[in-house]
Amino acid sequence: MLHSKSRWQSPEADPEVVRNLAQSLSVSPLLSSLLVKRGMNTPDKALLFMEGGDGEGHDPFLLKGMAEAVPRIRKALQDDEHILVYGDYDADGVSSTALMIYLLRYLGASFDIYIPHRANEGYGLHNHALDWAKQQGVSLIITVDTGISAYHQIAYANELGMDVIVTDHHEPPELLPEAYALINPKLPDCPYPFKGLAGVGVAYKLAQALLGDKVPVEWHEIAAIGTVADLMPLLDENRSIVRKGLSSMRNSPFPGIRALLGVSGIPMETVSAVNIAFGMAPRINASGRLDHAGRAVTLLTTENRDEAEELAGELDLLNKERQLVVERIVTEAAAMLELQIQQDKLPDIIVLAQQGWNVGVVGIVASKLLERYYRPVIILDIHPETGMCKGSARSIPGLDIYEALSSCADLMDHFGGHPAAAGMSLHQDRLKEFAAALNDYAAKVLTPEHFLPVTDADEEAAIADLSLQAALELDKLAPFGMANPVPKFIVRGAAVKETRKMGQDGKHLKLVLQQGGHTIEVVAFGKGGLAELLPGGTLIDILAELSVNEWNGSRKPQLMLQDLAVPKPQLFDLRGAADAVKQAAQLHELLKPYSGAKPLRTAAVFQNSRLSPMGALQGMSLWVYDEDAGISPVRHHPADSEDAQVSLLCLLDMPETPEQLDALLAAFPQADNIALLHSIRDGRDRLQMPTRDHFKVLYKSIAALATAPVPEHELLRRLTRQSSMGMRMLAKMLDVFEELEFIDRSRGTIMFVTQPSAKSLTASQHFVRLGKTAEMEQYFMESSRSELQEWMLSRRLDVSRVG
Known part of the structure; x- marks a missing residue:
């Protein structure tokens, strides 16, 4: 499940007005709807907007x-x-x-x-x-x-x-x-x-x-x-x-x-x-x-x-140098803010100042932090000799930053600007008072709803509506910019048909989406990391802009992705990850923007025997598999309350027993997403579904090799030479024979019992458990993502019924 970065809203248009305008202008219903929603609801207004006049405007x-x-x-x-x-x-x-x-x-x-x-x-x-x-x-x-x-x-x-x-x-x-x-x-x-x-x-x-x-x-x-x-x-x-x-x-x-x-x-x-x-x-x-x-x-x-x-x-x-400078300052400013948040809370208006922050780019930095935290942001450079601060502000729709600055004008030497952006200068001695005054003002103006980003879309559309002709027709609304943005379309319930990375280092993402019998390509710049999270068959909702892709003389419609959501819980199949810890940390960062209104809560579960350091898993709660309790906590993140819902569950190792799996699912019943990062065992190391033939062959081998007490490790070594099964499987089969008293197991040795009582394999708890464990391991090791997801869902439902 991926939550969209913002809440999408699309205005309604009177269907009759849309229909009449489309007929009057001989345009598609889609273009007519866009015109009506932008206030061009009569033929005269629409024609003037699309074609313009020859005059020079107002006197x-x-x-x-x-x-x-x-x-x-x-x-x-x-x-x-x-x-x-x-x-x-x-x-x-x-x-x-x-x-x-x-x-x-x-x-x-x-x-x-x-x-x-x-x-x-x-x-x-x-x-x-x-x-x-x-x-x-x-x-x-x-x-x-x-x-x-x-x-x-x-x-x-x-x-x-x-x-x-x-x-x-x-x-x-x-x-x-x-x-x-x-x-x-x-x-x-x-x-x-x-x-x-x-x-x-x-x-x-x-x-x-x-x-x-x-x-x-x-x-x-x-x-x-x-x-x-x-x-x-x-x-x-x-x-x-x-x-x-x-x-x-x-x-x-x-x-x-x-x-x-x-x-x-x-x-x-x-x-x-x-x-x-x-x-x-x-x-x-x-x-x-x-x-x-x-x-x-x-x-x-x-x-x-x-x-x-x-x-x-x-x-x-x-400009290239400017991009590098901006990247450095954004990193430093975000680290400074995160430290503040740990000690307090995210302020209504973010005010950050530092020496060495090029005053020429602080406005861009403010914009990037606003996008990340969705708060009004002021970034200032402090002059090392005079202590004077010069900065820029960027604001969200709910707060007029010019009015906010006007409320504390006495603290600044100079300020000016617009409701959404402004500049100012003041001495560093007044920074604390300045930030406090702005946040006092914001507390009177802003409500919790103001901090929920909203994106205005133009239309909910089906892929069938987003044709080449529709894309070409949109040019009639150009030029695009403020108050006349490029149209944004919402497409819901489209199935991912193809996913691939593109560009240098796989930085960008390309999808092919299908809806009914219609398909369309979607390009997402800077979203290459999502490729593994959107496998074929995933149903997604997207917010996108429609454009024309021209290549080698051919033209076809193409969507430019702005935002996306996956409405249902997902299973991220990353089995066999080279470094499960590193992959979990990357996944945690990747999903942060898609965690919805609540902060992303991530839990990582692993075997006690895991040796890799866990330092990269900052911000996560850590759990280990436990032979008795199923799983046990190692570290809770300070931000996690007892009832905090985990959004992402990372399995660094697979559970060894069905009991551990059930305990895992019981501990995290509402996890939005589960990531499988465990290693893939070699074929001989895997458990097999036990059959009577397996035990019949093993019984004969033991009868031949253990007429007298034999060290268990020596017997297992000999058995592995004669069998296609690995040592783990053979050891668990010995547990079954011991329970049924077909062998005598003592002091590290095993001896065949020559005349055991007749007993059925199914009478052995170890046999039953081996079957369940082998089934679980087979799903974790060999099944497809969709098969494993369906099986995990059924296990989760079974656990919830028992609970």
Whole structure:
């Protein structure tokens, strides 16, 4: 039994509305249902969503502050003033800065740019940068993707005699800066109808206000990158921006974008919003995370192909370095958190800080820990000399992290962001107070339900519905991103037909699922370890995205696995494992994400004679087989209560007797899964089902060899030479003969009894027990997984009835 990582929920749609829309648009019921569930429930709405209009969205002068900003910029151009574009170091800030460079080049302006260094300066405007700008002769500053919270810095700029036009999209604070113009659709009194613009989107609207219909169409490419990278909703005007940007990008005139697509391995002719999010954006962001974002700005604005290819290669290398840095910090942060959990409990908001955690990647680390623990997470780097902490936060849907930070604003030097993500700086002396204040706030806002992850699916579908035509039709809903995600489908009760690992070191998983007469391939990246847990015939439920797999000119539908569940208990057939202890530890870690709402409880059972060290089995309760009690505990994990249900039962060794097996099943009656990790005995070492012929042959052999007392070990040695049976089997048969008084067994010797009383083999308890033990061993050693699973289930039922 594997529990899904999250609870899947799929909205209902009115069947009549779905049917009517499908008929009106001549589309499949599946696509019609998806449109209805996304709010496109009329033909007009659906057509506009799928095809879009030719217009440029809303009038840029509806943005508050635009009417003041445009004349001020025109005056600066007329008077040949020197302008400073002040940007940010993330992909949205880089895109915004690049777009302003193209705009000011187009207008023939005199300008400089400034982007702060993430690690050395941090987010936002800085007075030393304003001093530098003044020295350069700047009289007008235009901020992009920053500035809405820079109250004191803009006041300082005003003192220096420089005007500031703020273009931003972050949440406005209560105290707004006294800039020459503030342009932000989220300002409370801004009448602009769409609030979801990225920073680059606001910059684009400024370009529109200045140029009207003369804005070059290729600038949409720059705007699309920042919009997708900053996780803005791909609805309304953003949808038009990204669609036009992708269309232009397929034949991009920008050397930098062409080179970036190349190093990202993205074919230009099929570039999508998903490619921007997972291919282009991480490389642009790597520049600001590990170096300086100016390198990425240069890449997006260069006109030289050779320079573009060199810069794209550098960003690709930086991104690989960034991945290694993230992996290291995630490991360190998780270890620090686990130590905290052992001493206390998992906090509602996780706050972790350490020296040497690159401030450029702490947001990514926070995201990864959020995925693992499903709690809001704040990760901070501590400066070794000043003690100042700079960090990033990521939150779950139930908690607005910006509001949470606002509740303890007095503890920070600076903060800003969105409901789902934010940044902050504070001194390490305030860390404990900061964490406590945030958790006090969370205790008032969050309920236990908030900590149960929920994944929104679009549709419950049968494999028959997920055809090639359906996959091709989904493109009508693109571009996909925030607020318009790639559709997710739930398929229940599909049978695993084939399972295999793929990729380097078997890192990835490929399944073939069957439902009725229909099959489909499923690919799961990073899930190769599950291959042995999903043998043929396993019935599973999956959550997946539908795509088209193109190979050697052929196309077929393919599912990309997001999550899975196996509703029924499983028997993991890992018999003959080279290292049972190591395999059990790996299995424990592998199943952790699939243990459901409760922590994974694992028990390992083994023979007392096992010599291998058990140190790798941390977090498990340990049990040994016992001749008298069946099994006995060796170590309980501290987290296990008396009635804690074991989810995974690992048999490092098989039981030696039916009594031990029954005791095992009685001790763990509700185990979700049982893993068989025992060694496989050689044929001669195995017990055989006893027959009268076996005993008849043995009787004659003993009669010939033991007319006088013979040492038992010597007799067994001779018997094994004459028989196909091994020493274990022969020794147990001697037990039967002794019980029936066919032999005399004393002082380590055996002698044949010449005239024993006539007795039936079935009168011997040892004979009956040998039969049961041999049957058990035959199942454990020789039967198929399905046969063994059925037999174990019947034994479990028998034990439960007796209990």
